[in-house]
Amino acid sequence: MTDNPTSLPQNTPRRDYSRAAAWALLCSWTEGESLRKHALGVEACVAAYGLAEADRLGLTGPARDALLNLYATTALLHDFDYERHPSLDEHPFVGVSELERQGWPAELRTAILGHATYSGVPRVTHLDKVLFACDELSGFLTACALVKPTRSIHEVEPRNVRKKLKDKAFARGVNREDVYLGAQELGVDLEEHIAFCLAAMQLRAADLGLTGTPPA
Numbered sequence: 001m002t003d004n005p006t007s008l009p010q011n012t013p014r015r016d017y018s019r020a021a022a023w024a025l026l027c028s029w030t031e032g033e034s035l036r037k038h039a040l041g042v043e044a045c046v047a048a049y050g051l052a053e054a055d056r057l058g059l060t061g062p063a064r065d066a067l068l069n070l071y072a073t074t075a076l077l078h079d080f081d082y083e084r085h086p087s088l089d090e091h092p093f094v095g096v097s098e099l100e101r102q103g104w105p106a107e108l109r110t111a112i113l114g115h116a117t118y119s120g121v122p123r124v125t126h127l128d129k130v131l132f133a134c135d136e137l138s139g140f141l142t143a144c145a146l147v148k149p150t151r152s153i154h155e156v157e158p159r160n161v162r163k164k165l166k167d168k169a170f171a172r173g174v175n176r177e178d179v180y181l182g183a184q185e186l187g188v189d190l191e192e193h194i195a196f197c198l199a200a201m202q203l204r205a206a207d208l209g210l211t212g213t214p215p216a
């Protein structure tokens with residue numbers, strides 16, 4: 001069971017930093033379905049990179065669980081303040097202050113600050129780089145799915161995504177430079193990065209509302 005994050009008195013540290021707690025906090029600050037879905041989309045990609053990283057490090061048991069939890073909660077919370085505080089002056093700074101007050105881990109908070117290029121906080125860790133690399137791309141992959149007649153992410157193909165990235169009129173809100181820079185910082189080939197994130201989102205298609213609707 002999760003306590004109500006908004007009812008915590010000042011300076012009371014949280015005890016629960018689970019995925020469920022992150023989801024509850026996100027939902028308590030975010031009414032919009034699309035922003036919640038965005039968080040889940042980014043989580044799908046970031047969590048997949050977290051799994052790969054845990055494997056690479058040979059982590060097992062509690063250490064593995066801790067890494068996976070950190071990646072998932074960071075992704076879920078990266079925009080949790082955006083609906084209430086969308087301005088560049090406030091997002092993600094207001095949210096990060098709240099996370100600090102609640103005692104969420106420093107690695108999570110630093111990655112969230114770093115995903116905003118204007119924060120001046122450098123992206124140093126694997127998590128910092130993964131979050132930034134998946135944020136805009138995840139939104140773009142969702143846009144690619146939603147223009148399919150079936151609105152299914154299973155219909156999206158990596159080479160089609162590459163083509164659409166070059167089409168400036170498509171999904172104008174997605175910053176292409178951030179997509180390219182994210183892959184570069186993470187040290188992954190853009191094509192592979194797209195395919196990796198696409199596969200991760202396809203596995204979570206039901207949660208993301210992207211399983212597709214049969215044509216009328």
Ligand SMILES: [Fe+2]
Pocket residue numbers: 038042078079135136
């Ligand atoms: Fe985001």
